[in-house]
Every structure is written in structure tokens, then in C-alpha cells.
Amino acid sequence: MKTNLQETLKIDPVMTSAPCRVDMGGTLDLAVFYNPLRHLSPCTFNLAIDLRTTVRLLPYRSGRVKITSRGFESADYPSDRAPFNHPLGLMFATAAYFGADGVHVVIESQSPPRSALGGSSAAAVALTAAFLVAAENMALTPGVRRRIALVAHRIEESVAGVPCGRQDQLAAAFGGVNAWYWQPGWRGFSFKKSALFRKRYFSTFRRHLLLAYCGVPHESKDVNGQWVHQFLGGGYRRHWIEILHWTKKFIDALTGYNYIGAAEAMNRETALRREMTPEVLDDMGARLVETSMRCDCGSRFTGAGGGGCLWALGRAEDIQRLRPAWEEVLSERPEACLLPFGIDAEGLSTVGRRPPAV
Secondary structure, three states: OHHHHHHHHHHOOEEEEEEEEEEEOOOOOOHHHHOOOHHHOOEEEEEEEEEEEEEEEEEOOOOEEEEEEOOOOOEEEEOOOOOOOOOOHHHHHHHHHOOOOOEEEEEEEOOOOOOOOOHHHHHHHHHHHHHHHHHHOOOOOHHHHHHHHHHHHHHHHHHHOOOOOOHHHHHHHHOOEEEEEEEEEOOEEEEEEEEOOOHHHHHHHHOOEEEEEOOOOOOHHHHHHHHHHHHHOOOOHHHHHHHHHHHHHHHHHHHOOOHHHHHHHHHHHHHHHHHHOHHHOOHHHHHHHHHHHHOOOEEEEOOOOOOOEEEEEOOHHHHHHHHHHHHHHHOOOOOOEEOOOOEOOOOOEEEEOOOOOO
């Protein structure tokens, strides 16, 4: 099987691509939270953005697996001894899951490294899809997308050392603007996707959004680990019930095109998380949040915060007022900037089968 994969890649290399995301209500997609809160119908929100992560599978030396990714030093290990606690360990673990040998994985991301936009999960989804496409050449039906997302999540959680949610993988697999409802039950776990907007509204919705990179990378498991530890110990339970409440209010407001109500819900959710873990925002992040509120917009850190990106939402005219105000704050840090992006409707895709050689 390993030899067949290597020979297949010599003839027909594989390329896949998946989008990053911004989110609201995250962490509620962890079983630690959605199981005890099941009576409240836990949900999260995310929208896929067209800052995509592309994965190429190329042939390499037998007995070796090599990973190349922007922002990381290339790594090359024997296929049976690749470390999973490496900065690229998730990619090595995914390769090991598929018994990969003699493969060079090339990852190209349009988002800044460790920007809290779900880039590592998007890469894992794209890589999982690449191996399945190489082995089975399967079409990306909704059922296959679901399977890919759940396999990628299972691998990521197995090597992360902390519980991981599923919303990042699902955003990468399906794209779009969605609410996700987490439905644990007697017969096992399930979830439901609810699309908030049709594709034809995406260009209009984009005028209600801003995305800023604060120039500081994040480490999501630090903050997530604190939230999990607090919750398991009985702390901040009321905060999480309120976070769920405001996430639902946000989804309801967006569904009704009520951007003032959505902005208020966003700010309430952000405030609750800052009470639990003030370090989710540094000084620049805190100033961006305060500035957005003065412009009647909502804002939230992406992912688990602690560095990375913030996104803002509001009426189109309020976002226009906020743009220069955010640019002024961001200008104080060389790496910080507003990120250009669009809303991704496609999700996971097979980009091509014959990419140029590296």
C-alpha cells in the first residue's frame, strides 16, 4: 500500500485546499461542555473565510516523510519514527494514520502562522482529504466531507494533549456561514449544521465585517486548558450558560439581519470570556475591542485568543467608521494589520492533481 501511494504520487501528485474561519461561541463544541449543557441545546457559530490552506502530496524517498510549511522549519523523519509532539506533529500524525511512506507534504497557508483562524485544523482536513483522494479518488460529497472532518478531529485530539472541538474541521470541510448545534444523546454524539445565509448574500454580508491580525501568535491550548480546568472544577458555570445564551442571541440576530443586536451579543460574549481569562486579549486587543464598541460594532478574538486575530461585525456604515480607527491602533505594531478576505462558500476542494514540482 505504501509503495502504491508513492508510485501514484510520482505519476499524479495530489493537491487539496480548505478555508480558515472566524467564530463565536467556541469551546462549547467540546464534549466537556456540551454534554452537561445538553439540555440548553449548545451551539457555536463560524464563517469560513477564503484565507485557504493548500496541501500538496509529492513523492519522496522511501522510508521517509517530509513536511514543509511556511512559518516552520522543514522536518524530515523516518516514516515509522516521526514525532507527534513536534511543531508539525499533527501533520506527521495524520500521515501516520494513513500509513504514509515516501511522501513529501507541502503546506501553503494564506493566513499568518498561529493566527487563531483554525489554520492547523484546515491543514489537517486538507491533508486527510489528500490521502483519501490519493488512495480512493473519491468525490467530496457531504457524507465524505463529514467523514474527513471527523477523522481529522480524531487525529488532532489524539495528539493535542487537551480536548479539542470539532467546529474548526467542519468549517474547513463545508465552508459557508453556519450555526452548529451539538447534540449528545443516548445513541451517541451527533451535530446539525444550520446555514444562516445563502451564497448570494455573502458579498453583502462581507461589508459588515473586519478582520485584524494583532501581530502576536497564539497558543490556543493554554487558554482552552484553563477553561476546561475551570469548568471541570465547577467554576464559572454561570458564565458558560450566559455565553451559550449570547451565542444563540447572536445567531438569531444575524438570521434577522439585525446587526446592532448581533454586535451587542458579540460584545457580551467577549466580556464574559475576559472575566474568566483576562489574557485572551493583550493591550492592543483590548484597545481594538474598546474602539469597536465606540463605533457601535461588536468584536471578538478568534479561536481561544491569547494572540492571533480579532474580527468585528456591525452595520456597514459603522464598519466603515471602524476601519480607520482599527488601522490606527494596528499601526503601532509592525506585524499587525487588517487582513483582506472574502467569505468562502466552497469549503474543502481538490485543487488539482498535477501541481508544479517543489
